[in-house]
Amino acid sequence: MISTLADVLAIEGEMPVEKRWAEKTVYQKLCAIRDTYPDRPAVSFQLKSGPKDKATTLSWAELTEQVTQAANLFRSLGIGEKDVVAFLLPSTHETLVALLAGMTAGIVAPINPTLQSDQIAELLRDTGAKVLVTLKAFPKSDLAQVAAEALTKSPAVKTVVEVDLLPHLGGLASWIVPFIRPKSEFSYSAKILDFHAALAGQQDRSLDFAETGTDRTCAYFHTGGTTGRPKITQHRFSGVLYNGWVAHAMLFKPEDVILCPLPLFHVLAAYPIWMGCMFSGSHLVLPTPAGYRGEGVFDNFWKLVERWKASFIVTVPTATATLLQRPVDADISTLKNAFSGSAPLPVEVFKRFQKATGVEIIEGYGMTETTCVISVNPPDGEHRIGSVGFPFPYTDVRILNCAADGSVDHVCGVGEVGEICVANPGVVVGATYTEPRKNEKLFVDGVYLRTGDLGRIDADGYLWITGRAKDLIIRGGHNIDPARIEEAMVRHPAVAFAGAIGQPDAHSGEVPCVYLELQQGATVELTELETFARDAIGERAAQPKYIEIIDKLPKTAVGKVFKPELRRMAIMRVYNEALSGSGVAAKVVEVVEDRQRGLVAKLSRSSASVPDDKVQEVLGSFVAPWEWAG
Secondary structure, three states, X not given: OOOOHHHHHHHXXXXXXXXXXXXXXXXXXXXXXXXXXXXXXXXXXXXXXOOOOOOEEEEHHHHHHHHXXXXXXXXXXXXXXXXXXXEEOOOOHHHHHHHHHHHHHOXXXXXXXXXXXXXXXXXXHHHOEEEEEEEOOEOOEOHHHHHHHXXXXXXXXXXXXXXXXHHHOOOOHHHHHHHHOOOOOOOOOOEEEEHHXXXXXXXXXXXXXXXXXXXXXXXXXXXXXXXXXXXXXXXXXXXXXXXXXXHHHHOXXXXXXEEOOOOXXXXXXXXXXXXXXXXXXXXXXXXXXXHHHOOOXXXXXXXXXXXXXXXXEEEOHHHHHHHOOOOOOOOOOOOOEEEXXXXXXXHHHHHXXXXXXXXXXXXXXXXXXXXXXXXXXXXXXXXXXXXXXEEOOOOEEEEEEEOOOXXXXXXXXXXXXXXXXXXXXXXXXXXXXXXXXXXXXXXXXXXXXXXXXXXXXXXXXXXXXXXXXXXXXEEOOEEEOHHHHHHHHOOOOXXXXXXXXXXXXXXXXXXXXXXXXXOOOOOOOHHHHHHHHHHHHOOHHHOOOEXXXXXXXXXXXXXXXXXXXXXXXXXXXXXXXXXXXXXXXXXXXXXXXXXXXXXXXXXXXXXXXXXXXXXXXXXXXXXXXXXXOO
């Protein structure tokens, strides 16, 4: 039972963290939970979202057999402890098999299947993947085609293992699909294997190789890229197992059923959620390959809770806000809590959700760089709305102001805002990223990871995230937290989501602007929103100079607002307005990201006589660089 910070400290005082579990590797832990609960359900997956649609369930014994076969397969394909198996998959039980087997045979590298082929190819090259597990061509999915295009640019991948979703499909459709599979226009040199056929050729009782039992790197997860190009982080067995232990210690019990529509390439679903199930013997349910993005998932969500008698649901703020637009049309009495992560949850969304469902949201905080977990609101104690609770046991959080060289400039006091810095078993000190230069100035006092998040700790030990250092809007030297603008705007009854950024400004460097997505069916005039913003935000400097309603805010696969896209939109709009207003016959046609220079505006001439110095005269006052396209 954890109710207060004193309870956390008492747990830490009982024994060192390394004594909390006996196993050294993830596979050893999987075998231990199989031996305890061999016939209990481990994972269920349904291809379609209906509450009566076909579902596939694996027991802990069945799952372990498939993981053993897949690990043996990967070793037979030349994967050693330092070699990489990547997977580019939606969420199915085969994805879990690939995750566990990849980190058993070597290093697993999950890749976001919603990325473009060039980005996927770049991640395959950067990780050095030799094997890729991906989807076999299937109707209504272009993933196989995207993977094939990426593979034409990834010569180091020698084997492709294809997962066919056909066995999960029932009825007449299962007979039709083989005749209507999409054909790929791309070809590549890698050998192709069928996932299930290849597994069937491997023994399922034990590994064909001996694990060394060292606390080695077992996973490469790429960051979400919400502030730019994704980085590749390294995870070790100790950090992965730590995530499972804290979820088991604070949340999950063997009888729990966790409905998780979040993707398994993301650390929240892969580690505290799934590894928590592996420590507890809980049952994970994956509704459709695309999770929350799956057809009908939001419409059927509460019926799925009833079908599986879920005790926990896993969500993110954007999904929570969307669920509020659907009626609770099923028996959800089995629900204990909703667990929310990935991004700060607006207070207004929290209140609306609790009122609509009677279920309280447990808000947590984690990062890819810390192998996920950092803190959580105490399940058995006071939930302070807007905070992310206490640090987990064996996690030390400090609020610091850091100098340019990475040293501590100032240790923040109670309630004082600074950078959140973290030390715990999930932090790979000195080697968080695979690129050594990205680890420079990343740590303070030798062990504390600089998260880049701004926050404070109150007098009772609760952690509050106040913003993202890289997301700060700096208006003429005045720092403005975009979360303040977003929190204010979502209080308007017509607004579902808000994304605030700094748009380029020739005088102040940047000024606040906000993009809004409305509630389903809602309408509102811009003048009303402008008046609302003035009243709700108060501080004049923080009031948005530009408000725009768009159909859908750009979001990552785990529901975070994708701010680089909003910045691209703002740069294009502001630069084109400036060029047009100055009578310059040129316009921005796209905004691209450059590794060294950040976002760069690409221009085309409407007239061959447009001189560079005239364009520079107009755009030189803005921060983002420009260049001619083509």
